[in-house]
Amino acid sequence: MMQDLPPDREPVIRTIAMPADTNPAGDIFGGWLMAQMDLAAGNLAARTSRGRSATVAVEAIKFLNPVFVGDEVSLYADLERMGRTSMAIHVEAWRRSRDGDHREKVTDARFTFVALDNAGRPRPVHRA
Secondary structure (H helix, E strand, O other), X not given: OOOOOOOOOOOOEEEEOOHHHEOOOOOEOHHHHHHHHHHHHHXXXXXXXXXXXEEEEEEEEEEOOOOOOOOEEXXXXXXXXXXXXXXXEEEEEEEEOOOOOOXXXXXXXXXXXXXXXXXXXXXXXXXX
């Protein structure tokens, strides 16, 4: 079921879709949107693990609505599960047209991150 309103909190990232982010048809490239979502999930993973982490999987990505040049894109991230070394993070992307107030959910996915030590090996997530 699609939500009508974005989450009632500040986004992890807010950005503007630019002409350089388009595919050959002139639409915002899905890869650009996925990269923004990975940045948002990575931000939460670093804060949660208190250090370096890496994306190891992306699951259930759904592109629900298009994003257009000039749209404000807000990304919300939630920690769904924390294992010994891993974190499952749900990310939602929402768009708002540059000249209006209407918002709609455009994409969501689950990212899995693993906390890493200085040598790049998995390490336990530091729990608060």
